[in-house]
Amino acid sequence: MAFLEIHNLRKSFGDVDVLKGINIAIEEGGFLVLVGPSGCGKSTLLNSIAGLETVSAGEIRIAGRPVNDLHPSERDIAMVFQSYALYPNMNVAENIAFGLEMRGVAKAERDAAVAKVADMLQIEPLLKRRPGQLSGGQRQRVAMGRALVRDPQVFLFDEPLSNLDAKLRVDMRTEIKKLHQALATTIVYVTHDQIEAMTLATQIAVLKDGILQQVGSPEEVYSNPANVFVADFMGSPTMNLMPASLHQANGATSVQIGAVSLPVSEPSEALRAHAGRDIVFGVRPEDVTDVSSADRSARFIETLECGIDVVEPTGADKFVVTRLGEKEVTARVRSSERIAPGDRVPLAFNMDKVHFFDPQTEMRIN
Known part of the structure; x- marks a missing residue:
């Protein structure tokens, strides 16, 4: 009680x-x-x-x-x-x-x-x-x-x-x-x-x-x-949230953010029901990293070549800002990574940890 x-x-x-x-x-x-x-x-x-x-x-x-x-x-x-x-x-x-x-x-x-x-x-x-x-x-x-x-x-x-x-x-x-x-x-x-x-x-x-x-x-x-x-x-820096759309073809589900397509691993029934519709795609900065720092226990890691706009050293690590579609995306990388504004570097997205929300209700799609 x-x-x-x-x-x-x-x-x-x-x-x-x-x-x-x-x-x-x-x-x-x-x-x-x-x-x-x-x-x-x-x-x-x-x-x-x-x-x-x-x-x-x-x-x-x-x-x-x-x-x-x-x-x-x-x-x-x-x-x-x-x-x-x-x-x-x-x-x-x-x-x-x-x-x-x-x-x-x-x-x-x-x-x-x-x-x-x-x-x-x-x-x-x-x-x-x-x-x-x-x-x-x-x-x-x-x-x-x-x-x-x-x-x-x-x-x-x-x-x-x-x-x-x-x-x-x-x-x-x-x-x-x-x-x-x-x-x-x-x-x-x-x-x-x-x-x-x-x-x-x-x-x-x-x-x-x-x-x-x-x-x-x-x-x-x-x-x-x-x-x-x-x-x-909740979270500092805040979660990266961006407008996207969900697609399904040949049994595979993907999320489209501007010109970028990311495969969605093991989508739930609720998420598959949103195929062909707009969604809000979310990923936390610690789940977008330099490739060598990617979570080794993750089942699905997707790597994208990204242009770097801003680098913010914090001592223990660095926050770097890139773009997906029209939205800025913050990633957390090791402090030893040599990255400068204007560079193009591979960043690893942990697709096990991404989030999806309904843009109308703003509720989580489970």
Whole structure:
């Protein structure tokens, strides 16, 4: 049975529908990441779970208990905000212990809980400092400590790393991952950063315009995107998506992209039903490589001679930009490959990993 259940949840502000029938279930100890562009409804959904927003319809259950009508203090949740929300007139220890003090927990018990959390987060030397004396990363640890000390059933994180610099974001992601593995507590985490989502989640829920586009494991969402939006949103660089047409002749299926034809291996029945029609063809940059880097376990590799327009070294590898039809296509090649703009080089397309979408519905053709 799911530990956190969101059933047909709707939220409206006046005539504006912000959440449109959200259904998500997560097991106890799961790490659910809500991801999507600004304004998609992810923070409203998190605030609805917290009780900071009243829902217009639907139900939220935690451990089988409906919580729609419960005050936030009665839901046994703890929230970490983007802004840290620390009390500037209190030191770190007092900030962490404040919630326990308000609940009437004895001082000895509060002190023991603060010491345990401070050790876990490695912030013991900071306990006597005020928030104004801390760096952004230190303040974020204190905000996490204030949530952890309550030992809630569910942790809610609202874009907690967005105020940090790039390196510190990576470090804090690792710390949050370690904490989740150590505590095995259920977490719901909001971010607009799909790399953060892929790194942290056991389940990802992708939202757009208040509608749940797909929910699944990071691997499912990345490797089998439900529609064009998910395919385009998840991944960096983004998936190459281009208009194409599907053809079938003499028992063979191929996809036509401009003047280029690529054979389709073992097409599904649903895909064969699109023969003679326009489709959207998708392939991720890592599935278009230099020939020597092609996946040796792949069953079907197709090689094309491609003109190179742009080369972007990233250190570990290079991204090169070519064209199929009228669309730019990004490929990932080894950093040692000697490729320059204007070159024509063979690129290997892993046809095991390509994707097809219906241009009308934008849904995946399975």
